[in-house]
Amino acid sequence: MQETEYDRDEAHEHAHEDLQECVEECVNCHAVCTMTMQHCLAVGGTHTEINLVGILLDCAEMCQTSANFMLRGSPYHVVTCAACAEVCRACAEACRSVEGDEQLDHCAEVCTACAESCDRMASMGSEE
Amino acid sequence: MQETEYDRDEAHEHAHEDLQECVEECVNCHAVCTMTMQHCLAVGGTHTEINLVGILLDCAEMCQTSANFMLRGSPYHVVTCAACAEVCRACAEACRSVEGDEQLDHCAEVCTACAESCDRMASMGSEE
């Protein structure tokens, strides 16, 4: 992604790098949750339990929205990142509650990483 | 929704009414497909079959996108309405393939009505 034109001091540069990283975490988490949801439907049985599929859909959508706020440079990304961190943590927990499924284990890790990144953005406050 | 400011001749007025109606059909179809997907997960068993849940998610998302193009007054709503009509018809068929479920029967009707409305918009061509 192309850099914007104005100069940045070092502090701003750090904030910008964190923002870029958080966009990538959210975009990746959205993709992994969507594919994991699809995987659960394909496996069937307890994998199609409403709570698991539901939270995967929730997490995918909230990550998408959170990424879009950051891509637009919205100062309200702190609000969406805080909400996203909460949903990601719930999704990681739901994924870990099913044992012996590599895709779900992978999804839990991705959600946990995304939650941590979103927490950092939320705690920084508005910085655009 | 508030009227925009410029005068309209009768033909344009008709087109505008059709557009409003199609937005409402798409918004409604999005909501019904989303709730029906949720209903299928709650019922479980054959209702969580990947093709049924998958097409309900597809239809909900395409209706949302199509409604958004029309709300923005985009001339490319003809493209999204054509795609939306196709996805709605597939969803109606999937809903009808399961017998004895009122929610799915209702969803099939809503999808069919939305497909017809989208077809009309798509055949009108660009009219913004």
Next chain:
Amino acid sequence: MQETEYDRDEAHEHAHEDLQECVEECVNCHAVCTMTMQHCLAVGGTHTEINLVGILLDCAEMCQTSANFMLRGSPYHVVTCAACAEVCRACAEACRSVEGDEQLDHCAEVCTACAESCDRMASMGSEE
């Protein structure tokens, strides 16, 4: 929208009505913000100021996400409704900051009503 099958006691019924109302407020606020954004681009000048168009896009997207969480019956709608209320209030303020524009006045009212409805849902906590 068709009722789901199980019986509800009165308290649950009230919660359900509030949920339905909040879905409608969010769906309506999404539509009005999207059309108002389009209106601002059409008017041009100070109406295309980045903060105004940006918050209208933010509010439209967060309302859409919040409505979708409720349509899916997600217990995490309390998280998205809280975030949505905050974004709606910011959007109402931005709309009111421009004087003499009926569409923006209308949008401010819709955003304020949606914020209040979302606040009620958020304060109820999880009730699915």
Next chain:
Amino acid sequence: MQETEYDRDEAHEHAHEDLQECVEECVNCHAVCTMTMQHCLAVGGTHTEINLVGILLDCAEMCQTSANFMLRGSPYHVVTCAACAEVCRACAEACRSVEGDEQLDHCAEVCTACAESCDRMASMGSEE
């Protein structure tokens, strides 16, 4: 992204690689269009012209929807990819119509590449 479990013959493998590539093109095009839209609002003047901002929003949304259909493994991605290709081409043209802006030049290139990738997916037909 983790591989799914079943074996694939070579033809299927090729189709799968094309699908992965198209998801990446759509996700990237969504991000670039969103940031370019933001850039146009920041620059102001002719950059906030309704047609340019509008098509950037259209392209961003259609790319997002198209990517989501592919991530879900939906057979209807051929429908959304065909629609996406058309919207991407229109966006590339709109970006190229403004001279002397590197961000818009970059966006035009990304949209063109995404249109070509979507065209390939659409012409392959359903391959679920």
